[in-house]
Amino acid sequence: MICSEYTLESEALCTDCRKKLRPCGNSFYLCHNEEKYLVWSVFYYSNIVKELIIRLKYKSDFMCGEILAKHMLEFVKSNKLQFDLIAYVPMTKKSQKSRGYNQSEFLANYLSRFLNIPVICNLIKTMDTKDQIGLSGEDRWSNMEKCFEVKENKFMQNKNILIVDDVITTGATAFHCASKLKESGINNVCILTIAKSKV
Protein backbone atom coordinates (compact mmCIF):
# COMPACT_ATOMS: atom_id res chain seq x y z
CA MET A 1 0.00 0.00 0.00
CA ILE A 2 1.06 3.54 -0.66
CA CYS A 3 1.06 5.57 2.51
CA SER A 4 -0.84 8.85 2.49
CA GLU A 5 2.33 10.92 2.48
CA TYR A 6 2.56 11.03 -1.27
CA THR A 7 0.07 13.86 -1.41
CA LEU A 8 2.20 16.07 0.81
CA GLU A 9 5.39 16.02 -1.16
CA SER A 10 4.61 17.02 -4.69
CA GLU A 11 5.22 14.38 -7.38
CA ALA A 12 7.19 12.10 -5.07
CA LEU A 13 6.72 9.08 -2.87
CA CYS A 14 8.17 8.97 0.62
CA THR A 15 11.45 7.10 1.17
CA ASP A 16 9.71 3.97 2.44
CA CYS A 17 7.38 3.75 -0.53
CA ARG A 18 10.21 4.42 -2.93
CA LYS A 19 12.12 1.46 -1.50
CA LYS A 20 9.29 -0.81 -2.65
CA LEU A 21 9.70 0.18 -6.30
CA ARG A 22 11.46 -2.47 -8.36
CA PRO A 23 13.31 -0.88 -11.28
CA CYS A 24 13.34 -2.92 -14.46
CA GLY A 25 16.73 -2.28 -16.00
CA ASN A 26 16.67 -4.41 -19.12
CA SER A 27 14.90 -3.89 -22.41
CA PHE A 28 13.61 -6.70 -24.61
CA TYR A 29 12.36 -7.24 -28.14
CA LEU A 30 8.71 -7.83 -28.83
CA CYS A 31 8.80 -10.22 -31.79
CA HIS A 32 5.97 -11.47 -33.96
CA ASN A 33 5.65 -12.29 -37.68
CA GLU A 34 9.23 -11.25 -38.40
CA GLU A 35 8.67 -7.81 -36.93
CA LYS A 36 10.43 -6.74 -33.76
CA TYR A 37 10.19 -3.71 -31.54
CA LEU A 38 12.32 -2.69 -28.62
CA VAL A 39 10.49 -2.36 -25.31
CA TRP A 40 11.60 -0.65 -22.12
CA SER A 41 9.76 -0.71 -18.83
CA VAL A 42 10.56 1.54 -15.92
CA PHE A 43 9.45 -0.88 -13.18
CA TYR A 44 8.32 -4.42 -12.56
CA TYR A 45 4.62 -4.66 -11.75
CA SER A 46 5.01 -4.86 -7.98
CA ASN A 47 2.14 -4.02 -5.62
CA ILE A 48 3.05 -0.38 -5.18
CA VAL A 49 3.37 0.26 -8.91
CA LYS A 50 0.13 -1.60 -9.50
CA GLU A 51 -1.60 0.60 -6.96
CA LEU A 52 -0.22 3.80 -8.49
CA ILE A 53 -1.36 2.70 -11.93
CA ILE A 54 -4.82 1.72 -10.71
CA ARG A 55 -5.22 5.10 -9.01
CA LEU A 56 -4.23 6.90 -12.19
CA LYS A 57 -6.26 4.66 -14.44
CA TYR A 58 -9.52 4.24 -12.58
CA LYS A 59 -9.62 6.90 -9.87
CA SER A 60 -8.52 10.01 -11.73
CA ASP A 61 -5.64 10.37 -9.28
CA PHE A 62 -3.35 12.58 -11.33
CA MET A 63 -0.97 13.07 -8.42
CA CYS A 64 -0.13 9.37 -8.76
CA GLY A 65 -0.02 9.94 -12.50
CA GLU A 66 2.60 12.65 -12.08
CA ILE A 67 4.68 10.44 -9.80
CA LEU A 68 4.69 7.72 -12.46
CA ALA A 69 5.26 10.15 -15.31
CA LYS A 70 8.18 11.71 -13.49
CA HIS A 71 9.84 8.31 -13.10
CA MET A 72 9.22 7.71 -16.79
CA LEU A 73 10.85 11.02 -17.67
CA GLU A 74 13.88 10.22 -15.54
CA PHE A 75 14.13 6.82 -17.22
CA VAL A 76 14.13 8.42 -20.68
CA LYS A 77 16.86 10.82 -19.64
CA SER A 78 19.10 8.35 -17.85
CA ASN A 79 18.85 5.76 -20.65
CA LYS A 80 19.27 8.50 -23.27
CA LEU A 81 16.32 7.27 -25.32
CA GLN A 82 16.14 9.12 -28.64
CA PHE A 83 12.94 9.78 -30.59
CA ASP A 84 11.27 12.52 -32.63
CA LEU A 85 7.63 11.97 -31.68
CA ILE A 86 5.62 10.48 -28.84
CA ALA A 87 2.56 8.32 -29.41
CA TYR A 88 0.39 6.53 -26.90
CA VAL A 89 -1.83 3.46 -26.87
CA PRO A 90 -5.30 4.76 -27.72
CA MET A 91 -8.67 3.87 -26.24
CA THR A 92 -11.91 3.55 -28.17
CA LYS A 93 -14.01 6.72 -28.25
CA LYS A 94 -16.57 4.99 -26.08
CA SER A 95 -14.10 3.90 -23.40
CA GLN A 96 -12.43 7.27 -23.31
CA LYS A 97 -15.77 8.97 -22.95
CA SER A 98 -16.72 6.83 -20.00
CA ARG A 99 -13.34 7.24 -18.23
CA GLY A 100 -12.96 10.85 -19.25
CA TYR A 101 -9.27 10.57 -20.13
CA ASN A 102 -6.64 8.17 -21.39
CA GLN A 103 -3.94 7.42 -18.82
CA SER A 104 -1.35 6.67 -21.51
CA GLU A 105 -2.07 10.00 -23.17
CA PHE A 106 -1.55 11.64 -19.78
CA LEU A 107 1.91 10.03 -19.53
CA ALA A 108 2.74 10.99 -23.12
CA ASN A 109 1.74 14.62 -22.53
CA TYR A 110 3.90 14.81 -19.42
CA LEU A 111 6.95 13.52 -21.32
CA SER A 112 6.20 15.91 -24.15
CA ARG A 113 6.05 18.88 -21.83
CA PHE A 114 9.43 18.21 -20.24
CA LEU A 115 11.29 16.86 -23.27
CA ASN A 116 9.81 19.33 -25.71
CA ILE A 117 8.95 16.55 -28.16
CA PRO A 118 5.49 16.58 -29.78
CA VAL A 119 2.78 14.03 -29.12
CA ILE A 120 1.14 12.61 -32.21
CA CYS A 121 -2.45 11.46 -31.76
CA ASN A 122 -3.05 9.51 -34.92
CA LEU A 123 -3.30 6.01 -33.54
CA ILE A 124 -6.96 5.10 -33.28
CA LYS A 125 -8.64 2.24 -31.52
CA THR A 126 -11.72 1.25 -33.45
CA MET A 127 -12.85 -1.73 -31.42
CA ASP A 128 -12.63 -2.83 -27.82
CA THR A 129 -10.33 -5.76 -27.19
CA LYS A 130 -12.20 -7.13 -24.21
CA ASP A 131 -14.47 -9.37 -26.22
CA GLN A 132 -11.78 -11.87 -26.87
CA ILE A 133 -12.89 -14.54 -24.45
CA GLY A 134 -12.82 -17.86 -26.21
CA LEU A 135 -9.96 -16.82 -28.43
CA SER A 136 -6.62 -18.13 -27.39
CA GLY A 137 -2.98 -17.42 -28.12
CA GLU A 138 -2.43 -16.72 -31.79
CA ASP A 139 -6.10 -15.87 -32.45
CA ARG A 140 -6.03 -13.23 -29.75
CA TRP A 141 -2.94 -11.68 -31.32
CA SER A 142 -4.29 -11.60 -34.84
CA ASN A 143 -7.76 -10.55 -33.77
CA MET A 144 -6.31 -7.50 -32.05
CA GLU A 145 -4.80 -6.29 -35.30
CA LYS A 146 -8.27 -5.19 -36.38
CA CYS A 147 -8.67 -2.98 -33.32
CA PHE A 148 -6.13 -0.33 -34.31
CA GLU A 149 -5.79 2.10 -37.18
CA VAL A 150 -3.41 4.91 -38.06
CA LYS A 151 -4.48 8.18 -39.60
CA GLU A 152 -1.63 8.86 -41.94
CA ASN A 153 0.25 12.06 -41.57
CA LYS A 154 3.10 13.29 -43.78
CA PHE A 155 4.76 14.82 -40.76
CA MET A 156 5.58 11.41 -39.33
CA GLN A 157 7.29 9.97 -42.41
CA ASN A 158 10.73 8.60 -41.54
CA LYS A 159 10.46 9.76 -37.96
CA ASN A 160 11.35 7.77 -34.86
CA ILE A 161 8.45 7.25 -32.51
CA LEU A 162 8.17 6.24 -28.89
CA ILE A 163 4.86 4.61 -27.94
CA VAL A 164 3.89 5.09 -24.31
CA ASP A 165 1.65 2.77 -22.30
CA ASP A 166 1.01 1.93 -18.65
CA VAL A 167 1.60 -1.81 -18.42
CA ILE A 168 2.95 -4.39 -20.84
CA THR A 169 1.82 -7.98 -20.36
CA THR A 170 1.66 -10.12 -23.49
CA GLY A 171 2.65 -7.11 -25.54
CA ALA A 172 -0.07 -7.72 -28.14
CA THR A 173 -1.54 -4.22 -27.83
CA ALA A 174 1.79 -2.43 -28.02
CA PHE A 175 2.90 -4.69 -30.84
CA HIS A 176 -0.09 -3.91 -33.03
CA CYS A 177 0.19 -0.18 -32.37
CA ALA A 178 3.87 -0.32 -33.31
CA SER A 179 3.16 -2.42 -36.36
CA LYS A 180 0.47 -0.06 -37.66
CA LEU A 181 2.77 2.93 -37.25
CA LYS A 182 5.61 1.12 -38.97
CA GLU A 183 3.30 0.26 -41.86
CA SER A 184 2.48 3.92 -42.34
CA GLY A 185 6.01 5.06 -42.98
CA ILE A 186 7.62 5.48 -39.60
CA ASN A 187 11.34 4.84 -39.50
CA ASN A 188 11.64 3.27 -36.09
CA VAL A 189 9.16 2.47 -33.33
CA CYS A 190 10.05 1.74 -29.70
CA ILE A 191 7.82 1.18 -26.71
CA LEU A 192 8.09 2.49 -23.17
CA THR A 193 5.80 1.38 -20.35
CA ILE A 194 5.64 2.18 -16.67
CA ALA A 195 5.53 -1.48 -15.73
CA LYS A 196 6.31 -4.92 -17.03
CA SER A 197 3.92 -7.59 -15.84
CA LYS A 198 4.34 -11.34 -16.04
CA VAL A 199 2.19 -13.06 -18.64
Ligand SMILES: [Zn+2]
Ligand atom coordinates in the same frame (compact mmCIF):
# COMPACT_ATOMS: atom_id res chain seq x y z
ZN1 LIG B 1 5.06 6.44 1.64
